[in-house]
Amino acid sequence: MNIEHDLKIKIAEALYALYNITISPESIQLTETRKEFEGDFTLVVFPFIKESRLSPEETGKSIGEYISNNFNTLANFNVVKGFLNLGLSDGQWLEYFNEVGYLNKFILKVKGNDSIVKNVMVEYSSPNTNKPLHLGHVRNNLLGYSVAEILKEAGNSVKKANLINDRGIHICKSMLAWQRWGNGETPDSSGLKGDHLVGKYYVKFDKEYKKEIEELMKNGLNEDEAKKQAPVIIDAQEMLIKWEQGDSSVMELWKTMNGWVYEGFDATYKKLGVDFDKIYYESQTYLLGKAIVEEGLQKGIFYKKEDGSVWVDLTEDGLDEKLLLRGDGTSVYITQDLGTAALRFEEYPNLDQLIYVVGNEQEYHFKVLKLIFKKLGKPWWDGLYHLSYGMVNLPSGKMKSREGTVVDADELIEEMVNTSRDTTLALGKVEDFTMEQAEKLFYKLGMGALKYYILKVDAKKTMLFNPAESIDFNGNTGPFIQYTYARICSVIRKAEKLDGLKSFRQQSVLLDRPMMQKEKDILRHVFQFPNIVHGAATELSPSIVANYVYELAKLFNTFYHDCPIADAEKVNTSLFRLQLSNIAGQTIKECMRLMGIKVPEQM
Template sequence: MNLQDTLSNYVKKAVKENFSIELETVEFQATRKEFAGDITVVIFPMLRFIKGNPVQIGETIGNYLVEKVDDVKAFNVVKGFLNVEINDSYYINFFNSIKDKETYGFISPNTEEKAVMVEYSSPNTNKPLHLGHIRNNLLGYSVAEIIKASGKKVYKTQIINDRGIHICKSMLAWKLFGNNETPENTGLKGDKLVGNYYVKFDQEYKKEIQSLIEEGSTEAEAKKNASILLQAQKMLLKWEAGDEETVALWKMMNGWVYKGFDESYKNLGVDFDILHYESDTYLLGKELVTEGLKSGVFHKEEDGSVWCDLTEDGLDKKIVQRADGTSVYMTQDIGTAIQRIKDFPDVGGMVYTVGNEQDYHFQVLFLILKKLGFDWAKNLYHLSYGMVDLPSGKMKSREGTVVDADDLIADMAKTAGEISEELGKLDGYSGEEKEELYKTIGLGALKYYILKVDPKKRILFDPKESIDFQGNTGPFIQYTYARIQSILRKADVDSNIVLNATDSLLHDKERELIKQIQLFPEVVQNAAENHSPALIANYTYDLVKEFNSFYQNVSILGADNDNEKTFRVQLSTTVANTIKNGFSLLGIQVPERM
């Protein structure tokens, strides 16, 4: 039982014994810096049940706590706030009780509980990953790691959108204009090569539209009848019919893209346990249409199309099968979700990391799955996130104006190098060591800048602003971690010595630091429950601020005695491990030197 639970029980007892009232809840908050105390009981909500002066009520409860709770040493009442002071022995005992400080805050996955599947990335195979994909990947990967650290088994997955008209556009452009270019004979990554032909298709398509308009067609007619578009549509029909030549071209170009994606994922530091391909799943769900018709969840219109009426649920009518019997995107998603549960029976819930433009789609998907009677549908979650903008404006893939993920990662490392050199922080490093550190700092800056923001908010990403060695940034936190490692390398203490709680008094800064460390397991659980890496990011920043205040006010290696020095070194070690653990949940590395 934690301190707050213990105090809550005793506050309830105090109220019952002194005022004959049974409180259901007790409200706590952190004690304000200007008052003595470690935790504050808010008296005002009790006034609905207890008649009297809030200060007197606080005094009564405070005296009860001092008498009954060993860990409470004193209290003070300010208006309706009971500020409770806790004995140093409580904090020292807590600190000594952390059995494995290297994995502090993490819970091993409970294999008896249902697993969670987290989907992210889900790219199209007609272009390389861009800045939007970066936010998606960072969010999905981080949420998967956080849920795992909270004690659940997690499967990380993506569905690769490897079929459809957009894929055929790249294929056709390569066939018409490619002159047998390959990643090998051009030196280009495969995803970039294919992406170039997606842009090429759009350029040629626009030329044809303009030509048709000049010949007398309307814009709508020109867009519909452009020869290159008709050829792409024909290619899609050939692919669906299994045409040997078309399928061979599709496999070759997708193979180039997959190799490029793998390199980008490695650069970004994300991975997957399972891969799904739309070419395998796009026909899934059709049999469920039949089941849904039988159960009355779906109904058939006169033209033969099948719909789900969600108007009573505040949504609209949704088509699940066209009049010609072909499935729609929603049908595929229904089938894919069900197939995942069949393939992985231990999965009891799923998280879909998809931009907020798809909010409505997932509302409908989850509701239809519930109506079809799948109990696990109540555990589906759409990790909806806002777009990422750059100061230069909006990105468009088909026009080739996107910010390429690989280029951005390289630019971040370059910028980190330029700033580090200006600050003169890397004297004595070899060229290779510098390059590795620049990557760590640059990628840490990028990830932290994106993940410290609530997922639902839109981001304006400024690369230079993210690489700042001061303030709420990744490099600032990495630098503090490296500073602690420098202290630990100089320290000559036995890390196995346990401080005796009864013989020691804590400095205010030591106490505040332990209180911050104490919060970490709860923050991990809250972040998992809320699917929010921002909670981890901002906790880690608060921990670093608390450590820097401790560092500036308390001598670590120059302590008055060996016990004090040992404790402060151990405390610094635990802070470093907690920073490392917090950053690992964000997919960020911490350098030993900086």
């Protein structure tokens, strides 16, 4: 069942019969006809005029005539300049429609003839355990989750992975600060969420560190020297060495504080509705990274400097020299990435692609990572893919944790739910709800607004978030689409109480009148769904799904406004419109699910 594909096959046949042009149906450019012209699909004929040796108009006309004469799918066609607009017959539309609507078989798998099932791992979230999640992480989490779901929908086998960055100098910083200035404070004693408590000490460290640098600079040191010689940073470095040596008191502190953070993260993940099939901890993989470094040294691909630090020279490839291991033997950021990647391909030998959902500020890092594996001769090096997304900026510019301008994830979620509660109560939508039902709804709507707001923007692009203006609930928003779904449910609920319409799902529809444009618009759009999922999976882009489902919701609302559904003048019309509403609703629900957004049946 693929209308476009069927039509493309016919066009290909026409091109061959008329002009002896051999072209695969997939490579034919077919678009939905713009509303200002008559027709359903449009073929741009310019690419064929060289072979046809006719004007664009005449070429279009011939192709149209050929299809019209040889197949019974076309109701009409017209040519405007170089554009051939093809109108499918109502009978053809209904045939497709009954296949989908009547059988109610709407789990539209998108497996095309050419698609091969791939084994994919999507790594996303990947937080540091020294501070709570902020808006940037939210974008990461939503993107990663959605991309994974879209890939699954397109028929791939997908594993979601999270790599917890639980060790390193930054973790030692918050540990040191807590040890020194914490007075034994715990989440219980302070009432702070664990990740926020630890984050507080990370900030504290930075403050003290800055103070010391200032002192040293007053005493005549330059900035670089001061940064290296500040006692507090030296202590943190010592702590890192102790950690790598497995010092028991350091390990104990580390375990305790990370435990607090995990509790906090779990709560946030739960609220965001994201999940993982596999969790990696950097503390368990960084040693593998050291082994890779050793391997590279043996192979002569890496080299050691006098101070013991290990480097790789990538200048031939247009990059720089890159540090892989510090002089004191401790590992850096990329060390563990080397280890984790290798581990994953060992654990999952059939893995075709490893997608890293990581911000575009790390493009250089992933270029280096991939290149190193290529040099090491790992056969899977080309399967590494950096899904690089843009930053979330504030009107004042970049979010900076040190300057306290970050938008905290937990606070943001809470605000969204609060706004949703206020709006919904003001509209009087939940008068027949229990308290519990109402709270569930507020949460669904608040998160729907947030998720849609973030996912509708092309992942690659930098986006702007203005905390002063709360995220909208009207117009091109999550709640608008959720509302459309709730409306559909409401109509269906009412219709199912009527004798003649009760079993509309089980009835095949014979329409005894021409299909109306607004009905056809919805059908046409719904049938795009497989293409949309396929495209979104190829591009790894949830925004394609977001734009699509918004358009569908708009089409439905116009239709809903103009056409009576359950109480149309004829039963046949009601049956048809109910089924139409039903598949539109299911499509909306499925799209929203791909973005991790829940849809309410009443709001």
